[in-house]
Amino acid sequence: MANTPQFVPTAENTYVISYPIHGTDAAYDFAAILARSRTCERQGDVEQACNLRYEGVKKLMDLIPDEDEVQLDWEEEENQSVLELLKRSAIDHFLVGDFEMAAGMMEMLLDMDPEDHLETTKPLAFCYLALEDYELFDEIVNDISDKYPEKEILKLWSEFRQTGSLPAGELIHFKKSFPVFYAEFTSNVHEVTPEYLADIESEKPLRQTLARELWLQTEHLWTQFPGFIEALRNH
Incomplete structure (x- = not known):
């Protein structure tokens, strides 16, 4: 070698x-x-x-x-x-x-x-929930900063996966703190437009663009594990 x-x-x-x-x-x-x-x-x-x-x-x-x-x-x-x-x-x-x-x-x-320079903890937490490994999920979810909408989505989905319902307090916080992301995740339209593709490659993408990106990155989860998005839309 x-x-x-x-x-x-x-x-x-x-x-x-x-x-x-x-x-x-x-x-x-x-x-x-x-x-x-x-x-x-x-x-x-x-x-x-x-x-x-x-x-x-x-x-x-x-x-x-x-x-x-x-x-x-x-x-x-x-x-x-x-x-x-x-x-x-x-x-x-x-x-x-x-x-x-x-x-x-x-x-x-x-x-x-x-030190997680590539922010790997966020997708790993989604993996743990998909695998229903709630113990490992609980060990890492608080390593994710509160500034990230992923943390709120993860906490909401964790509760929904385990109980079939959404925690009211977390849902209110998600709506108030991340309204653009809540709107994206409850929308019926998630187009990948030329404007989106151009903006996501820019130095400072719009918040709406980042919300669309997060939806596209997680869309397969909501297809494979249905019910969560419908629950968001109904509240």
Whole structure:
């Protein structure tokens, strides 16, 4: 494996990924894999993008030392590519309903990036609720800042999954604190317009655009686990 990278420990008890000076095998060039997957997505080949990321993650797992807990130094740009590749592949699995695989990848990502620079805790919490693992959900939900609408949606959905009803106090708070998100999640129309696509790529997307993005990121949940959105609309 002379042409493969290695995880090298640092004096700060973290790791950096170190590539051979004469280049690495393409299968282990994680930044290039991530870039190619994005190109595939822009060209409309989502399946190939997902496959590229997953194959890259499998190669990544081959490199992780078995005997140590590997925390990556976020300040190293090449480490960021590794973490982003793992996050994107985890989201790929999340979006197709493979919540167990997605959760496993996200847990690994948080082990490697305990400060959660990529905000992995939010989708992991959705995975735990989909898997009905309420104990693990309770362990992480308070790690999510109150400024995020996802936290309110998660708390509402958790109660609904367990009892079939919405907690009145949380619902009032959601409506008052995140009215744009409440409107999006209770709407019957969620169009992906050219205006939406342009705004979501801008430096500061509109709040309505962010609400639409969150709906699109979670829409498969409400299809697979019906009832929650209808309950929101009826209150």
